[in-house]
Amino acid sequence: MNLRKSLSDGLKSLIPIIALLVIWEITSRTIRVMSIFVPPPSVDLLALYHGIVSLEYFVLIWETLQRMFTAYFLAAAIAIPIGLFLGWNLRAYKVFEPLIEALRVIPSVAWIAPAIIFFGLSGTSVVFVTFYALFWLFLVFSLYGVLSIDKLALLSFKTVRAKKRDIFTKLIVPGSMVNVAAALRQGIAVAFIVTISGEMLLSVDGLGYFLLESERIFAYSSIYATLILLSILGYSLTKIAILVEERFTLKWAIESGIRIG
CATH class of the missing domain: 1.20.5 (Single alpha-helices involved in coiled-coils or other helix-helix interfaces)
Structure with missing residues (x-):
């Protein structure tokens, strides 16, 4: 049924x-x-088919996803622990709050110029710009995930004189997991968008570069074929992220018995 x-x-x-x-x-x-x-979609889909059969699109997808997930996992590995720590240690958060707020409001695209200066037109520049966009997303969501933990739960741990290590591993991490999961899910869409945008300006390969290059040589069917491919790829990545969030991360947070909010 x-x-x-x-x-x-x-x-x-x-x-x-x-x-x-x-x-x-x-x-x-x-x-x-x-x-x-x-061009009509029948022509565009035919161009997409030829690009897939010739394996050209597979190479482009690999180049784009490699950069995207490099920035994604690197940002998650660095930003989430920092966010959890700052949410747990309010003294440290108050010290770093002005710096965090000053840096996170700078659009990631504003770092294109410095990226070119230091890394040139390369995949590294794309990874850098994407990493910057994701870093603040993950850090802020993790930080506020800790701040949203039920104060009574925290008080109960302190009442029994639990060790700081136990509080962090048994309360802080599980209790903030809903926010972290939301950040990781949203991060997929952000990473995909910024990576494609970065490739259009900073790279000489990848889907973003191919899209812009198609416009330069007036290959209009290739433009719309690539847009269709980006739509399918972005939608698939988002659905996978939602599936992972629902089946693993949120389930683990709920089963931990931590009350959120």
Whole structure:
């Protein structure tokens, strides 16, 4: 029964997509000028097919995802522990709060110029800019995850004179996991967007670079084929992140018995 419902819901969700493609196809073929600059989806999907068969898109996807996840895991490994520590140690947080607030409001794209100076037009520059965007997202979510822990739970640990290590591992980490999970999920979308944007300006390969290069050589069908691919890839990554959050991280936080809020 659940399988039938899932299939039914899945088919219903395809209706708006199919409707959009049909309208796009008819409009593009009806208006001649539009067909030049916005080729019909049948042409774009054919270009996408050729790119996949020739393995060109697989190489581009690998280059993009490699940079994206390098920045993602590096930012998570550094920012989350710092955020948990600062949320736990309010004295340290008050010392670093002005610096944190001053740096995190700077858009990641503003660091493109320094990235070019230090790393040139390279994948490292893309990783740096993406890392910067993710670092503050992970740090702030982790920090406020600790601050949102029930004060009574914290007081109960202190009442029994629990060691600081036990408080941190048995209360702080599990109690902030909901916020951390939300940050990790949102981080996938942020990492994907910033990586593609960075490749358009800082790289000589990857999906972002290929998209911009297609515009430069007037390969319009390749532009929209790449946009379709980005949509599918971004949607898939987001769905996977949600699945991981629901099945593992949130489940673990709930089973830990920690009350959040």
